[in-house]
Amino acid sequence: MTEVVGLGYVGLYATDLEAWRTYGTEVLGLQDVSAAENSDDQTVLLRADERGWRFAIHRGDAGGAAYVGWEVANRPALDALGERLAAAGVAVEEDPDCAAVRRVEGLLRCTDADGNRLEFFYGARVPKRPFVSPRGVRFVTGDLGLGHVFFFVTDLSAAKEFYLDTLGFRLSDTIEFHGRKVHFLHVNPRHHSLAFVQNDKLAPALGHFMLEVDHIDDVGRTLDEVNTRGVQLTETLGRHTNDLAISFFMKNPSGSEVEYGYDGRLVDDATWRVSNYDATSLWGHHRD
Numbered sequence: 001m002t003e004v005v006g007l008g009y010v011g012l013y014a015t016d017l018e019a020w021r022t023y024g025t026e027v028l029g030l031q032d033v034s035a036a037e038n039s040d041d042q043t044v045l046l047r048a049d050e051r052g053w054r055f056a057i058h059r060g061d062a063g064g065a066a067y068v069g070w071e072v073a074n075r076p077a078l079d080a081l082g083e084r085l086a087a088a089g090v091a092v093e094e095d096p097d098c099a100a101v102r103r104v105e106g107l108l109r110c111t112d113a114d115g116n117r118l119e120f121f122y123g124a125r126v127p128k129r130p131f132v133s134p135r136g137v138r139f140v141t142g143d144l145g146l147g148h149v150f151f152f153v154t155d156l157s158a159a160k161e162f163y164l165d166t167l168g169f170r171l172s173d174t175i176e177f178h179g180r181k182v183h184f185l186h187v188n189p190r191h192h193s194l195a196f197v198q199n200d201k202l203a204p205a206l207g208h209f210m211l212e213v214d215h216i217d218d219v220g221r222t223l224d225e226v227n228t229r230g231v232q233l234t235e236t237l238g239r240h241t242n243d244l245a246i247s248f249f250m251k252n253p254s255g256s257e258v259e260y261g262y263d264g265r266l267v268d269d270a271t272w273r274v275s276n277y278d279a280t281s282l283w284g285h286h287r288d
Contacts, residue, residue, distance in 0.1 A: 002168030003081040006145020007193045008071035008121060009053065009102070010209055012254040013060030017044050019253040020057045027225050028211060028258065029137030029218070030055065036129070037103070048211070049141040052103055052125045063255035065206035067109075067117040068149055071124065075106055078122050082108050088166045113158035114204035116151065135221070140212040140264070144190040147210040156181075156198040169194060172267055173242050175277040182280075184242060189266040191243035208249060208257035216262045219246060223260075226250050238284020241277045249285070
């Protein structure tokens with residue numbers, strides 16, 4: 001079992017912060033809390049629920065992932081995770097300065113097999129002021145964490161060893177995809193908080209992150225907003241075979257994609273059986 005209880009936050013780089021501010025609020029329905037959180041002019045902070053923030057967009061020379069924050073329950077869990085990482089030969093470091101910036105009580109950082117920066121934390125700040133979506137959207141988070149992230153990796157065996165063996169994430173299932181096998185991992189009842197696939201033609205990269213909303217109409221309304229604003233749709237509305245989520249995919253201003261969906265499947269570890277699927281979708285999810 002892993003000490004990690006959920007996906008906590010995501011940091012991204014972008015060349016155009018104002019484009020992300022507009023996209024994050026008017027398309028995704030996140031709340032811009034940069035001013036309320038006293039963010040500097042090089043960072044946009046976006047809120048999705050009772051947490052002070054869930055997405056940090058940092059000005060950079062190019063887009064891409066900056067870091068992924070994984071939450072643990074408390075200080076003993078953070079210490080135990082740090083000891084396990086160190087015993088596995090992973091260079092891990094406690095970073096109180098970064099913890100202060102992220103507004104958490106404690107934080108460890110390391111990199112995974114592809115060099116992606118990971119931050120493990122506990123004690124996220126919950127402000128008194130309520131979350132108010134500018135589009136009236138409610139995201140499914142809480143004990144399930146913040147959606148999921150999907151990475152292209154260069155060494156599938158190394159990724160599996162790190163996330164499954166060292167960190168203790170649990171395999172939900174796999175999908176055969178254009179001759180490659182996508183692995184879906186969970187840390188709580190959400191079907192997957194992490195997925196990855198090997199792609200030798202691409203450098204290691206964040207493929208997409210997923211936001212789940214609590215009503216199918218919010219998926220439809222957001223799709224209307226995407227079409228009205230001319231946001232690039234990368235996969236049409238569809239339903240996945242394994243997690244059964246109804247969703248669509250679109251480009252974001254950092255160059256990766258956002259999956260926007262509803263009704264993701266939940267995993268009960270007491271009864272769950274790992275399966276291998278031969279297609280990603282029951283219907284839809286067509287790429288242009």
